[in-house]
Amino acid sequence: MRVCSYKGFSLVILLRDEHCPPHVHVDASTWSARFKFSFWHNGVELWDVIPHARRPPVAVLEGLRQTLRQSAHLRRARGIWWNKLQTVCLDRQLWDWQNNEVVVVKQIASSTRMIDSACYEPLENKTRLTLMGTMEGVEIEL
Template identity: 70%
Template structure:
């Protein structure tokens, strides 16, 4: 499903055989790119471009990234991903309560909990995390 467009290129969420992490696709015919997005922060990052030999100018890729990062577009991408795939791709990762972020290869402390489940609320544009062993979950307003 189409999320947005930039200079005639469509940014889309594929709905068949998709996998984590959440991402959007752009296919120019000569090259394809994927951009990762998240359900716990508002960043968007270029994931990959193939074939690398036909990679477009950095300005085009950055324009696509910034377009997807716009609040209305990122919210639409999340809504499509969540509605069709029913995952925020956060289950079984670690949440660091001290830094309020998904922990990557960090020491487990008394403020670090495994994410048991994550639920995205499209109408509110927020993610709810159920943390294993924590008294309370986490609500992330995006």
């Protein structure tokens, strides 16, 4: 499903055989790229370009990334992803209460808890986390 476009390139979420992490696809005639987005922060990053030898100019990739970062486009991408897959790809990851972030490669500290479940609320543009070992959850306004 089309999320948005940039200079004739469509940023889309595939509705079949999609997988974590949340991402959009851009397919051109000689290359394709994927950009990751998140349900716990508003950053967007280039994931990969195939084939590597035929990469478009850096300015095109950055333009695509910045377009997806726009609030309305990111919100649409999250809504499409959530409605189709019913996951925000955060289950069983660690949440650091102190730094308000998902812990990827870090020692477990007293401020970290495993995410038991997570859901996205498209109308409110919020992610809610249920953490193991605590009654208190986390609400992330995006």
